[in-house]
Amino acid sequence: MLILSFIGLNLLIVFAIGQIMTYLNTGADKSKMLNLALKSERVYKPHLIWRDTLNPSRPLEKPTQKRVAQDYLNAWYVREVALATNEFKGIDDYYTASARQKVEHLLNQNINALTRIEGTSLNHNLELEFYSADGQFISFKDFGVQEAQRIFSENNLLLQHTITASYRVIMLLEDGFWRIRQLVRIPQQDSIVPKNQVVKKEMPDQIKAINYYPQQNPWDTFGTDFQPAVIQTDLKKIKDLQFNTIRIFVGYEDFGKAEVTPKKLSKLKKLMDLADAEDLQVIVTLFDFYGDYSVIDWSNTFKHSRAVVNALKAHPALLAWDLKNEPNLDFESRDKDLVLFWLKNHLAYLKSLDPATLLTIGWSDAASASLLLDDVDLVSFHSYQDFASFQTSYEELKAQTNKPLMLQEFGLPTYSGIWNPLGADEDEQAEYYTEFLTFAKAEQLHYALWTLYDFKEIPTAVVGRLPWRKAKQKHFGLIDANGEAKPALSIVKDIQD
């Protein structure tokens, strides 16, 4: 017994020493010695272009061009973060001693005055002025920088706005960093971009659309189960039902956030090609499952839009960009002002990228649809209410605008069971559609049904975990899970014909 406890004690001591040694050996990571760790994933991605790199001194090498741009963006980023948090992290790395002094002076004032600024820049257009012969000194102009700002005083939002400014920048290469030595706001140059009058795409007489997901992979149209053959069959069916448009969803994370995955884009293009072949138009809903909106994330969302919009804006099947599905549902959790600020500026950005395509927002109710009326071309809202309540809210909205309206999601689930014993049956669904579609036809109201199929599985992200919600969401289709047409199917076809 004594021996056993002796051995046990020894083992414990050896273990303890081992732990101490391990702890002592976990020092600084060697990879951090050379500032390499900073090259990890970039989080700040405003659209930066070098408009001109000619200068009277040394030609600007490509790697330097990239490095300067990156460090310049980093300098902006650390300052935006500092202004938002009133902490000084990273300022040392990207500002020289004398520039740092000025920035810190300002930050200290803001700390004392309890002022905080959430801001970001969205674009940078650099024009080189001078790059020294020894490659240690660079000066350039940054034109037309758009900055979004939310200014808080004592935690109250004072103002949120975007400004456009131009800067002259001098940076020095110190310790392997390009650091800002001088940053001065200079008078704006007149806009050099000629404002072309772009003709908006023509609005169809009536958009008769259906919200589309493949039956086997709802909410994941462009995932690994993407099957062009299945989609083609579905689109033929949709065309045959006399629809002229489909509405699809591009997930923000699914498509790679700021770095849009080319594979996903090509799947999206493929779907649009198939739609075009069937003479169907497409409303593309962007930013599905996105919910951040914070100003510092804007450069990422803008980059995402840039990639998607530029890839698809010339596509013949493209009818409209639906910026965001039901953003009003985020008002409570994300602050209404912030969400509206993002929406408004993002619509403006989409318009600048693609002036021809119609813009809309898929509000979840008609009441919210009166927001940002001036910024959309098509006012979209959803309604899962009964006909009477729908009609009231529709009339209210109609009175507020002359812009075309779209009932962008509506439908009735045919589910009655353990979670909802009083749910509608398939005949009631047929009646529902008869009522709505007859009304829409008479009103020339654009619309999109929810949806073609009943689904077997609903991802938790869509309606949450609650089984009664999921059960309901599974049964909105015109065609049931076994592929059998519900009575509503032929009704829809007849009315649309």
Place this chain on the structure above:
Amino acid sequence: MKINKAYILISGVLLLLGFTVIPNLQNKVQSAVLLTEQSEYIVGSPISLSFNTEAKTTQLIVSNALGTSVIQAEKTTGTDEIQFSIAEPFCTSSGVLNWTLIGKEKALLNGKLQLKADTTQIAKLESYLGPQRIAAGGEDFAQFTILPTDIYDNPLPDETEISLNTGYTSNSNVETLKIQEFISWKNVYSTLKSGRIFVAANSDTTTSKLQTIYVDANLATPFKIDFERSNTYADADQITTLRTDIIKDRYNNTIPDATLVNFVIKTNSGAILQTSGNTINGIAQAQIQHPAAPQNWTVKAYITGIAKSNPITIQYQPAINDIPVIWDATIRKLKIGPLNGMLGQTLPEGTVVSLKIKNKIGETETLTQKTEAGHVAFELKKAFYPSGSYSLEISVLGVSKNLESVLFKS
């Protein structure tokens, strides 16, 4: 009608601000008028903006390149007039300053001021020079960049003049530079002679740091080499020193110290030997041991990729005349020595003597020994070499002696 007015005002403000979402739009719209007329200031001078507004709580948002801050209204003098004084660091930073007047969490007015650097006194002439070492001849240059700033570290406006002084030996040169886009720069070209150029910028009030440009000799031109040795013999012992003359560039400047010179030696048997040295005062030297056999060397020196020398030849004579040999057949011992050099001196200890043994049917074997006091001995044992007639060849320092039909007895 009232609604109409309000609508025009709201859209006016919206238009001014670009895309601005104003919280709480439903509140009564208030107006403001800017009373201050001045819109251009010199940094450091007090800036205050006055407004006439009925808004009760007001703030002024100011922003420049450094960032954004909020300023509280200073005094309400019973009237509708309010005042904001813009303090440091905003009043001391040059460039555009944008302001927005906020009343009850709404933007009422906005505008901008232009702040100019204080050109009355240049406080600092920050200068950058690179590269610091350049090559003589007038083609290479160092760039001198000046970033002048005022006392608040603001860059100075275009056309501000600074003078640039350049000094070389006793000559000095002054010229006037103008600031353009915050900076001013000048390429200082090298002189024909190597040496140092001093550069400094100055204004009425201040001087920059004195910068030094080192002008080094340009590329080396072809040069000559020579050699030195204590004797001419191929004794594998003495050392030959190879040496260049003073290597110069085309402007007669001695090339920088520590330039590497490679001496490449081709022997008459086709082998290549190499040795190298670094220059001191333009001269490089390298040493190499004498060969172990009479040879003719051709030597050429190179500064790789830049210059080469003339070829020289060095001849090495045999180091010995004769090889005295005694063969003692009874104890089968070959005694060699005394081996003496050309001057009668005993060959250095450890000189290699090789013995090639060939039997009747042409099989050969080579044995080597090193001398001790000029002597070596080979004992050729019966167990290895059966009785018979052999031919022996002895070589020392490239000199050979043959012994034919030597009888090995049992």
